Amino acid sequence: MRRSSIAPKVITATTVLLCRRDWPGIGMARIAYRRRFSAACRLCCVGAWLLLTAAPSIAKEEANSVVAELVGENVISTPDDEFGSAISADGASLYFTKRSPTTNTSPRSFICVSRRRGADWGEPQIASFSGRYNDFGAALSRDGRHLFFASDRPIDAAQPQVPGNIHIWTTELEHGAWATPKSLGAPVNGEAIDANPSLAADGTLYFASNRAGGKGGFDLYRARWLDGKYAEPENLAAINSAAYESQPAIAPDQSFIVFTSIGRDDALTGSGAPYPRADLYVSFNHDGNWTPPRHLAPPINSPASDSNPALSPDGRWLYFSSERGFAEIPMPQRMSAREFETRLHSVRNGWNNIYRVPIEAIHAIGNAVDGAVQP
Amino acid sequence: MMRLVVACLLGLLCIAPAFAADTRAIPATAPYASSQPIDTPRLFGEGTISTPDDEFGGQFNRDGSVLFFNKSVPRSQLYTIFQSRYTNGAWSTPEVSAFSGIWRDFDATLAPDGERLFFVSDRPRADGVARSSYDIWSVQRRGSGWGDPENLGAPINGDRWSAHFASAASDGSLYFTSDRPGRLGGIDVWRARRVGDAYAEPENLGSAINGPEWTNLEAIVAPDQSFLIVSAYGHADTLGDSDLYVSFQRDGVWQPLQNLGAGINSAARDYSPRLTPDGRYLMFASERGLPVDPHPSAWTYRDFTAAIRSVRNGLGNLYIVDLAVALKNARASSQP
Numbered sequence: 001m002r003r004s005s006i007a008p009k010v011i012t013a014t015t016v017l018l019c020r021r022d023w024p025g026i027g028m029a030r031i032a033y034r035r036r037f038s039a040a041c042r043l044c045c046v047g048a049w050l051l052l053t054a055a056p057s058i059a060k061e062e063a064n065s066v067v068a069e070l071v072g073e074n075v076i077s078t079p080d081d082e083f084g085s086a087i088s089a090d091g092a093s094l095y096f097t098k099r100s101p102t103t104n105t106s107p108r109s110f111i112c113v114s115r116r117r118g119a120d121w122g123e124p125q126i127a128s129f130s131g132r133y134n135d136f137g138a139a140l141s142r143d144g145r146h147l148f149f150a151s152d153r154p155i156d157a158a159q160p161q162v163p164g165n166i167h168i169w170t171t172e173l174e175h176g177a178w179a180t181p182k183s184l185g186a187p188v189n190g191e192a193i194d195a196n197p198s199l200a201a202d203g204t205l206y207f208a209s210n211r212a213g214g215k216g217g218f219d220l221y222r223a224r225w226l227d228g229k230y231a232e233p234e235n236l237a238a239i240n241s242a243a244y245e246s247q248p249a250i251a252p253d254q255s256f257i258v259f260t261s262i263g264r265d266d267a268l269t270g271s272g273a274p275y276p277r278a279d280l281y282v283s284f285n286h287d288g289n290w291t292p293p294r295h296l297a298p299p300i301n302s303p304a305s306d307s308n309p310a311l312s313p314d315g316r317w318l319y320f321s322s323e324r325g326f327a328e329i330p331m332p333q334r335m336s337a338r339e340f341e342t343r344l345h346s347v348r349n350g351w352n353n354i355y356r357v358p359i360e361a362i363h364a365i366g367n368a369v370d371g372a373v374q375p
Numbered sequence: 376m377m378r379l380v381v382a383c384l385l386g387l388l389c390i391a392p393a394f395a396a397d398t399r400a401i402p403a404t405a406p407y408a409s410s411q412p413i414d415t416p417r418l419f420g421e422g423t424i425s426t427p428d429d430e431f432g433g434q435f436n437r438d439g440s441v442l443f444f445n446k447s448v449p450r451s452q453l454y455t456i457f458q459s460r461y462t463n464g465a466w467s468t469p470e471v472s473a474f475s476g477i478w479r480d481f482d483a484t485l486a487p488d489g490e491r492l493f494f495v496s497d498r499p500r501a502d503g504v505a506r507s508s509y510d511i512w513s514v515q516r517r518g519s520g521w522g523d524p525e526n527l528g529a530p531i532n533g534d535r536w537s538a539h540f541a542s543a544a545s546d547g548s549l550y551f552t553s554d555r556p557g558r559l560g561g562i563d564v565w566r567a568r569r570v571g572d573a574y575a576e577p578e579n580l581g582s583a584i585n586g587p588e589w590t591n592l593e594a595i596v597a598p599d600q601s602f603l604i605v606s607a608y609g610h611a612d613t614l615g616d617s618d619l620y621v622s623f624q625r626d627g628v629w630q631p632l633q634n635l636g637a638g639i640n641s642a643a644r645d646y647s648p649r650l651t652p653d654g655r656y657l658m659f660a661s662e663r664g665l666p667v668d669p670h671p672s673a674w675t676y677r678d679f680t681a682a683i684r685s686v687r688n689g690l691g692n693l694y695i696v697d698l699a700v701a702l703k704n705a706r707a708s709s710q711p
Contacts, residue, residue: 080683081449098679102689103429103447105616105643105662112676124676131673272479272497273537274507275451305450327453329497334476337457337469340446344428350449 068299068355070347071319072121076114077353079345081107083321084137085310085354089144092116095127096354097136106163109136111149129171129178133161139197142252142313145173148184148205150195155183166193168207187232188223198310201252205230208246216242220259238290239283249309249318256284256366258309258318259293266295270303272329278305280320284366294365300357303328304350317356325350405439406461407651407658407695416639416694418686419658423466424459425692427684431647431660432456432482433693437489439652443472444693445481454481456494474514474524482647486543487598489652490516493527493541493549500526509537511551530576531567545598549574552591561590564605583629584622592617595648600624602702604657605632606646615642615667619659621705633705639696642667643689650698657701660691 070077071085076096086095092115099109111130114121127138133153140147151169154161167189169181183189188205196208203225208218219240221233236257239245243263250257260278261267267279279301281293300306300320308321326343327350335343347353407419418425419433424444432445443458446469456475459466474480478498485492493513497506510532514521527549532538536555539562543549547569554562555577563585567574579585580603584594590608597603605620607613610632618640620632634640639657647660664687674682686692 078680080680098676098683100665100679100683100689101429101449102662102666103451103644103691105666105689107666107689108674108679110674110679126674126676126679131675131679270452271505272507273509304452323450323452325448325452327448329453329479330477331453334471337471340455340471341428344446344448350452 066299066357066361068322068357071354071356072114073347073353075121076124077347077355079347079349079351081351082112082354083352084308085319085321085356086138086140086147087310087312087319088140089142089313091312091314094121095138095140095147096124097138098124098126099136099352101351106134109134111135111138127178129181134163134166135169137196137247137308139199139310140313141199141203142201144313146199147171147178148197148199149181150197151181153181164193166195168194168197168205184230188230193218196247198248198250200250200254202254204250204254206236206248206250206257207233208248209233215240217244217263218246220245220248220257236290239293247308249311251311252315254285256282256362257290258282258296258311258320258362260307260309261293264293264295268298268301268303270329277303278307280306280309282362282365284369291369294369296361296365300361305352307352311359312356316359318359318362319354319356321352321354323350323352324348405435405651405653406466407435407439407442407656408653412700413656413695413697414638414700416659416661416696419693419695420459420466421686421692423468425686427686427688427690429690430693431691432649433647433658433660434483434485434492434649435651435658436485437652442466443483443485443492444469445483447481447691451479454479456480456483472521474521479509482540482593484540484542484595484649485652487545487652491543492516492521493543494524495539495541496524498524508534509539511538511541513541527574531574540593542595544596544600546600548596548600550580550594550596550603551577552594553577559585560587561609562592564591564594564603580629583631593647595650597650598654603629604635604648604650606648606659607632610634614640614645616644616662617646619645619648619657619701621702623706623709630709633709635701636704638704639701644691647691651695655698656695657698658693658695661694662689662691663687664692665689 081099081101082096084097093113095111095113097109098112100107111127112124113127114124133151135149135151138147138149148168148170150166152161152166168184170184171178171181190211192209192211194207194209198206205223207221209221210218214235220236223230223233243261245259245261247260248257259281261281262276262278269277280296283290283293302322302324304323306320306322310319325348429447430444434443440461441458443456445454446457447454456472457469458472459469478496480494480496483492483494491513493511495509496512497509499505511527512524514524536553539552541549541551549567552562552564557579564580565577566580567577588609591605593606595604602621602623606617607620608617612634619635622629622632641661641663643662645661649658665682666689
């Protein structure tokens with residue numbers, strides 16, 4: 001909630017992309033940040049319970065058989081804050097973001113990579129191109145040779161870093177190593193924040209931006225790859241709303257898109273003072289038209305923030321990140337200080353971990369949507 | 376005069392309390408007191424109180440033998456009030472306070488007479504109906520413990536706003552922060568005078584303290600109401616995130632907030648101010664450390680992970696500093 005100068009505004013806005021804290025954007029003074037609540041969000045609780053209790057759809061039954069599987073417990077998903085996944089084409093590398101903890105101070109975040117060791121994941125390393133500036137949200141091209149990410153690094157390495165000046169960067173494999181990242185430049189990167197890249201098979205770039213001309217907060221954009229360059233980004237107007245939309249995960253054939261939204265009426269929130277929480281949604285491409293976004297049922301969404309969707313290259317898994325943990329309001333019982341500490345230091349302490357669910361959870365919704373559209 | 380006597384008894388180096396503290400029942404050597412000046416913020420209770428977890432809201436009881444403070448679960452999923460007792464020369468392993476642990480509870484503050492502890496909670500009121508906002512509650516001291524939580528009720532709490540962070544003055548006036556109607560900014564500081572055994576209608580402290588660009592999350596008042604320390608967002612002169620500010624009251628008029636400066640504030644979140652019961656120290660919470668410290672070379676995974684799991688990882692810790700030092704610059708520049 002830092003609203004007086006330009007830089008803090010930008011930092012506040014980045015929190016949405018990072019899903020880092022429940023702090024509001026500018027003009028959202030009514031929405032909670034630490035120890036704040038939103039009167040508008042009171043309705044969210046009602047909506048969420050209606051959704052849970054009064055939607056006996058096929059999708060719900062399918063979703064209820066879904067198990068969210070923690071990825072790389074204690075190696076990738078640790079008591080620290082990890083989110084965002086990009087899996088290499090051969091399935092042998094998983095890129096993710098690791099972020100320092102904070103309640104509101106701008107944190108440090110770096111892109112890390114873990115390599116498969118048989119059935120397990122090996123100890124992560126900070127990616128060769130990261131570790132100095134704040135980087136987050138890696139995405140890989142279909143062939144795995146291009147990696148896109150968001151960063152606040154200066155365009156000119158000789159210039160100082162400008163906090164909150166976040167744009168999309170890309171690096172390319174050269175002789176097995178990542179080359180020096182380059183800014184994507186115009187027309188993808190503009191004056192505002194550009195982040196959360198996701199790539200379709202034909203090179204179309206989906207991303208999030210709070211650039212002027214959107215529908216409010218952050219919106220999803222698409223920039224087609226035409227004649228060796230990006231076309232002017234288009235606002236995905238059928239999906240975007242006055243709420244925040246960010247973190248697209250586009251299907252390779254662009255038949256569906258999973259994304260994160262904060263502040264929609266059907267978001268799941270907990271009891272007590274409401275804090276805005278991110279949830280995941282899906283929209284299907286029907287002959288070039290995006291269907292109304294559908295909220296993903298538990299166990300994909302939870303009352304905690306669920307965010308950062310990604311699709312595995314083999315098409316079998318939806319990866320996502322979640323802050324689901326041990327705490328709920330009200331707590332079922334008072335904990336001893338020892339138990340509180342034990343849980344606070346566990347993997348499920350409330351910071352993000354990386355999960356995955358079989359992609360059938362999405363297809364089931366797609367089938368239901370198809371059934372509704374083509375009776 | 377009394378202040379000087381106390382100061383000498385405490386062996387202070389000419390650092391008197393910054394206000395006329397009621398020093399009855401405050402031991403000459405409170406456990407938090409230092410025989411040497413604390414002229415830069417000092418991490419408090421490292422390893423026991425200030426840990427890699429998120430701590431804020433450090434409030435001593437009247438004689439300084441018990442410290443109340445908060446721990447949070449990431450992303451505001453839970454706030455719980457803990458307490459630690461000074462025993463055999465050390466702060467004991469903290470316990471969950473008897474009145475906390477189920478709902479979000481935070482920001483314990485002690486009335487100047489030590490008899491009442493205020494805190495903020497989203498627990499249901501007496502009607503049992505779930506709340507979606509914060510109220511101010513209090514517990515009354517009973518022997519060595521505390522009674523059951525009582526909701527402060529109207530006109531402090533209401534159905535259409537949150538009331539945050541209350542602090543009481545010696546005359547019973549309650550200063551608190553709230554987004555209640557009539558505010559000038561995001562969250563304002565308000566004062567409700569004590570009239571008999573009730574609070575009068577709260578008054579907005581006005582444009583020296585509150586403003587459209589500012590969000591005042593917390594405000595601790597000196598017992599004699601001579602000054603107010605506010606943790607504020609949105610000021611042009613912030614060193615980063617929220618900073619601590621002071622306003623002096625002169626002839627009944629609150630003077631403009633002044634940043635406590637780089638000697639106290641940091642580029643990280645600085646907030647959660649408290650005064651020790653003897654008026655000698657400012658205690659506050661700060662997230663200084665990993666996120667704002669320079670790092671000369673690229674991080675390695677192991678170094679980054681180790682830093683994330685250290686005390687100075689960017690989550691809140693408690694700091695203590697001489698109040699006179701904290702207010703020195705602002706006081707000097709506010710002289711008429």
